Amino acid sequence: MHDHTGFKERIDEVLVRLADEEERALLGLHAELTPLSEQLRRSLARGKRIRAAFLYWGWRAAGQPDCEGVIRAAAAMELVHAAACTHDDIIDDSRMRHGQLTAHAAFAANGQRSTALAMILGDLLMGYAGHVFTSCGLPGAYLARTVPLWSTLLRETMAGEFLEVLRTQTRAHREPLVAESLEVARFKTAKYTVERPLHLGATLGGGSRALLDAFSGYGLPLGEAFQLRDDLLGTFGDPARTGKSNLDDLRDAKPTALLALTVAAAGPDDRRLLTKMVGNPELEEAEASSVRELMERCGARQQVEDMIRERIGRAEAALDFAAMPPEARSALSGLAATAADRSL
Numbered sequence: 116m117h118d119h120t121g122f123k124e125r126i127d128e129v130l131v132r133l134a135d136e137e138e139r140a141l142l143g144l145h146a147e148l149t150p151l152s153e154q155l156r157r158s159l160a161r162g163k164r165i166r167a168a169f170l171y172w173g174w175r176a177a178g179q180p181d182c183e184g185v186i187r188a189a190a191a192m193e194l195v196h197a198a199a200c201t202h203d204d205i206i207d208d209s210r211m212r213h214g215q216l217t218a219h220a221a222f223a224a225n226g227q228r229s230t231a232l233a234m235i236l237g238d239l240l241m242g243y244a245g246h247v248f249t250s251c252g253l254p255g256a257y258l259a260r261t262v263p264l265w266s267t268l269l270r271e272t273m274a275g276e277f278l279e280v281l282r283t284q285t286r287a288h289r290e291p292l293v294a295e296s297l298e299v300a301r302f303k304t305a306k307y308t309v310e311r312p313l314h315l316g317a318t319l320g321g322g323s324r325a326l327l328d329a330f331s332g333y334g335l336p337l338g339e340a341f342q343l344r345d346d347l348l349g350t351f352g353d354p355a356r357t358g359k360s361n362l363d364d365l366r367d368a369k370p371t372a373l374l375a376l377t378v379a380a381a382g383p384d385d386r387r388l389l390t391k392m393v394g395n396p397e398l399e400e401a402e403a404s405s406v407r408e409l410m411e412r413c414g415a416r417q418q419v420e421d422m423i424r425e426r427i428g429r430a431e432a433a434l435d436f437a438a439m440p441p442e443a444r445s446a447l448s449g450l451a452a453t454a455a456d457r458s459l
Contacts, residue, residue, distance in 0.1 A: 122186075126167045129190040130159040133247060150225065154218050154236055158197045161213040165454055166192035166312050169334075172450070173316025176326060176443035187251035188319060192312050194244035199272060199307070201237035205230055206280060207367055214358035241269075257319050264318055268311040275303025282370045291368075291375040297339060299370065304345070305338020309454070325437070332433030333447065336426035340455035343423045346371040347416065351407060362403055368394035373410060373419050380413035423455055 134156040141148040167189035174185045203209070204217040211217065216224060218236050223229035248265070249258055279299045282291070313330040316322075348357050349364040350373060364371060374393065381389060388409065392402050410416045430451050434444060 122168060122171065123164045125186050126164045126190050126193060129187055129247075130193060133190075133194075133243065134159055137243070150222070150227065151232070151236060151239070154221060154232075155239065157215065157221070158201060158218060158236065158240060159193065161215070162193060162196070164193060165450070166196050166308055168446075168450060169309055169312035170316040170319075172443050172446045173313035173318075173322070173330065174320040175316075176313075176330075176437075176439040176447070177317045177320030177322035178440060179320035182253075184252035185316070185319065188248055188253060189312075189316070191244045191248035191251070192315075194240050194247060195268070195272070195307065198237045198240035198244065199276070201233055201240060203276065205233050205237075206276070207363055207369075209359065209363050211354070211359045253319060257321075260318050260321075261315050264311065264315055268307055268315070271302050271311070272307040275299050275301070275306075279303060279370065283367060290378050291370040293372050293375045293379070296370050296372040296375050300339050300342035300372070301335060304342035305335050308341055309338040310334030323438075326439065329433055329437035333430045333437075333451070336433075337430035337451055337454060340423045340426035340430070343372060343419050343426070344455045346373045347419055350403075350410070351416065362398055362400070365393055365403055365406055366396050366398045372422065373415055376415035376418050377406075377410050377413055380415055381409065385409050385413070427451055427455055 134152075137155060138152040141152045170189040170192050171185060174188075175181070179185070200212060201218045204212060205219050208219075209217050210220045215221075217233075219229040219233035222232045245265070248261075251258075282295060282299065310331055311334075313334050314327055317326050317330060346364070346369075348361075349359075349369070349371070350361055352359075352361050354361055363369075364374075368374070378386065378389060388405065392398055392406055395402075431448060434447060437444075
C-alpha cells in the first residue's frame with residue numbers, strides 16, 4: 116500500500132488508544148458494560164485500513180505534509196467502517212469476519228441479546244467516528260470545510276445499505292439486475308470506501324475543485340471494482356484466507372452483479388437450480404458448489420473479472436491529468452492496483 120510512513124501501524128495505534136480510553140470511560144459508568152468495551156476493542160483490532168489510507172492520501176495529494184492530526188482524522192474512517200460492518204453483519208446474519216466471530220455472534224455465544232447489543236455497539240462506533248474526526252487536532256477552519264461531506268458520506272452509505280436490503284427482500288418477485296447491483300455498490304461501497312475518504316482528505320487540505328473531480332473519476336470506478344471483487348470473494352473465496360463465509364451471499368440471495376449476470380445467462384434448467392438453491396438459508400457446501408460451477412460455466416465469473424479490470428483502468432486514467440505531488444500519485448496508483456485485486 117505504499118506504506119512509506121508505517122501508516123497502518125500508526126492507524127492501529129490510534130485505535131488501540133481509543134479502545135483504552137473508552138474502556139476506562141465505559142467501566143467508569145458501570146462495571147456491567149465490560150462486554151461492550153471488549154467487543155468494541157475486537158471490532159477495531161483488524162483490517163487493512165484502506166479507507167483511512169484514502170483519506171490520508173487525499174490530504175497529501177492536496178500538498179499537505181504528513182502529521183499526527185491527519186492520522187487521527189484518517190482513523191475515524193475505520194470507525195465508520197467498523198460501525199457499518201457491525202450493522203451489516205446483523206442484517207446478513209454473518210457469523211464470521213476477519214476469521215473471528217462477528218459482534219452479534221460473539222454476544223450470542225455469551226448468552227446475551229445478540230442483535231440488540233450489536234446494534235448498540237454499531238451506533239456507539241459511528242458516534243466515536245465523529246468524535247475522533249473532530250478532535251483530531253487539525254485547525255477548526257479545516258474541519259469546518261468537511262461538515263457537508265461528512266453528512267453526505269453517512270447519508271450515501273445508509274442509502275446503499277437500505278437499497279440492498281430492499282432489493283434482497285424483493286428478489287422473489289423479479290430478477291436481479293446488473294445496473295441495480297452496481298447502483299448499490301456505488302452508494303454502499305464505492306463512495307464510502309474510496310471517493311468520500313479522498314474528498315474528506317483533500318477538503319481538509321484545501322484541495323482544488325479539479326482535484327476533487329479527479330478523485331470522483333478515480334474513486335467511483337475503483338470503489339465499484341472493490342465491491343465486485345468482494346462479491347467474487349463472497350462466493351468463490353476460501354474462508355480460511357478471507358476470514359468469512361463463502362455461503363452467506365448465496366444463502367441471502369444478495370443482489371450482486373455476479374448473481375444478476377448468472378441469472379441472465381442461465382437456461383431454463385439452470386434457472387430452476389438457482390431458484391431452488393439461491394436464497395435457501397440452509398444451503399450446504401455441495402449445493403453451493405453446483406451454483407459456483409454454473410457461474411463459471413455461463414461466463415458470469417469471467418464477466419465480473421472483466422468489469423473489475425475495466426474499472427481499475429478507468430480509475431488509473433483519471434489520475435493522469437490531476438495535479439498532485441509524485442508521492443501521492445504513486446500511492447494512489449498502488450492502491451488502485453491492490454484494493455480490487457485481493458486474492459481468492
